[in-house]
Amino acid sequence: MDVLPLCWVSDHTGFSGTIKNSASDFVVTEINTRGQLVSDIGADSGQDSDDIESEQEKPPPTQKKRLKEPEKALETFSGLPIFDKSKNANVALGKINQTADSNLPESAANSPSVQTQGDVLDLLLGSSLSENLEKFAFSVKEGKDAEQEGTEDTARLLLGTFEDKSQRAAIHLAVRQKFPFLKTVTSCGEIEVRLDPQYSELCQLVSEEEANGFFGFLDAKDRRSKFTFQPSRNKEHRKAIHHFVSKYFGRLVETKSFLEQDGSSERAAVITVRFRDKITSGRKRTANDCQTVPATYTAFTLCKVNMETLEAIACLASELDVVVSDFSYAGIKDKKAITSQSMVVKNVTINKLKAKQLSIQRKGLKVYNLRRATKHLRVGQLKGNHFSIIIRNVSKHQEDDPDSRLTSRVLEAIENVKEKGFVNYYGPQRFGLGQNVQADQIGLALLKGKLVEAVHLVFTAEDGDDPVNQAKRHFIQTEDAKGTLALMPEYKTRERMMLRALNRYGNNQEGCARAWLSLPHSMRVLYVHSYCSKVWNRAASFRLRTYDLKVVEGDLVACDNLEWDPLNQENAQVHVVTAEDLKSNIYSINQVVLPMPGNSVQYPCNKLALWYQETLARDGLQGCKFRIPALQLNIPGCYRRLLAQPRQLVFRWLEDKEMPFAQEGCVFATDDSKQPQEMRDSLSVSFSLNSSCYATICLREIMKCNV
Known part of the structure; x- marks a missing residue:
């Protein structure tokens, strides 16, 4: 009890009882920043949430581009259309079906796209220099195919000096489109061409078609698109691809593996690449910032029963085909309770969420009050919470005066806390009391930079032989992340996220840092x-x-x-x-x-x-x-x-149907000839608290015992 020391504000006697006998005994409803219960948002606003957005989904806004972008510059200087990026949006670029003739040099040379790219380079460089570039590319390609070492070739070709920035941008793009294995470098207006070592390194891991598709995906810069590598059953092969993308392009894109649903015992996994979300900061906006399409945000009320917040988010993410980090919330709610809270999800429209409401409900969750939002919620963005709690087995403390009345003890306790408040301690759910390792011990290890020790603390088993503890013991004994992941139940979302990262990056300091980074910041x-x-x-x-x-x-x-x-x-x-x-x-x-x-x-x-x-x-x-x-x-x-004050604190006895709510100093009309303990043994209490205040601490002050 070191984290919950005993200090009281009032000196009343209190009473005994139990809470959370079932989830329905502890109902928590979030109060938003406007002072509304989130369960009543639709009714209070006078607007039906179903009517907020029309049935027909609105098309995304047109992406505006500046004239001097590479694509515009290429069109300006060549007068020819460039390849259509939109045809590759949101498709698996690595799964391109090639015809038998597509690998033949004659077919490739005579294809319209290559002819167009050749015409563009002729216009930009002149036919003579364009021919030299093609010969250089052929020689470099032959040398690369012969060595296959993924190192940068010493051969270079100077294309000349170009004063116009837009023209240089057009040349960069045209060369990359026609020769993906080459890269162009500008120095004082002079453009130099050389073998791209990153392309060569990727070709050691995947086919040239996939490498071409990946670099085309990067060049397109369409933040709504995704790229998918071909499925692979080889874990080490997938790990190498993850490391390659993270090493060279980690600031721009992120990768995730997904198992294919093919029904086999050893399922293949595909690696999907997508652009990272841009982080707004105080820096000056760039041209690329102006091109970003505004993200879609949808707010809703989530009701969950006997489920952790992160577990509920994982269920929603699976149903909506987004990642866990796309969700935001104002606060973590109790597990053993019925809770209602506001959430915001990114990249999901109202209509899509409507279509998934029934399947989400089958998982024990309810989403309603759907409405548009402009940005994510932040932790703490709420006024507080309203609690409706049932205290069962209510009785006097054993050491209490036998002549005292239970009803008097309850009324005295309620009135004292209503007037004086309680010590504003953080509640037991903040620490995980009763566990072998508490959250504050893990936090201390993190502050000391002991990331490996902190991971081991997370996977320290409790007493018992349930599947979760079996999985944790397996990890501590073997450090086998993959084997532990197979043992860990699906609902242990936090542990499974960390195990996947450990399996990919290892159990050393860097791997453990990756494991912690796999969790949402909150x-x-x-x-x-x-x-x-x-x-x-x-x-x-x-x-x-x-x-x-x-x-x-x-x-x-x-x-x-x-x-x-x-x-x-x-x-x-x-x-x-x-x-x-x-x-x-x-x-x-x-x-x-x-x-x-x-x-x-x-x-x-x-x-x-x-x-x-x-x-x-x-x-x-x-x-x-x-x-x-x-x-x-x-x-x-x-x-x-230091002190907190409950608002709207009321209570009533559940067994006495005629007993009204006792509030604002009301007293009970009781028959003194009957023992109160025999009349009633369950008490309903409701009150509101400011954000970050704990109902269990308020009840502890009322009852003068640990609940």
């Missing part, structure tokens, strides 16, 4: 936040034991005490309480905040400052920058209120 950072949350919980208990519920000099308080948002703190400011502030008595304990460790937070100026310093040093983080470049993680830290 999932990677959650482990580090778990450690920082543990530090915050212990800091809160130290603060309360040292200074109690009073404001002291050196405390931090939120400057904007009414609208201060703990999860949107780019411009958040805190104030250090001074002696003059104490004399004026202008701050209350409800305004006190504590920092969660990071590289952009200010620490209190009292005994807590030394406590934070000693705690981080004891965990081996003295001088920690709270950045993990290998995992693309930056931890700025944040401020969190």
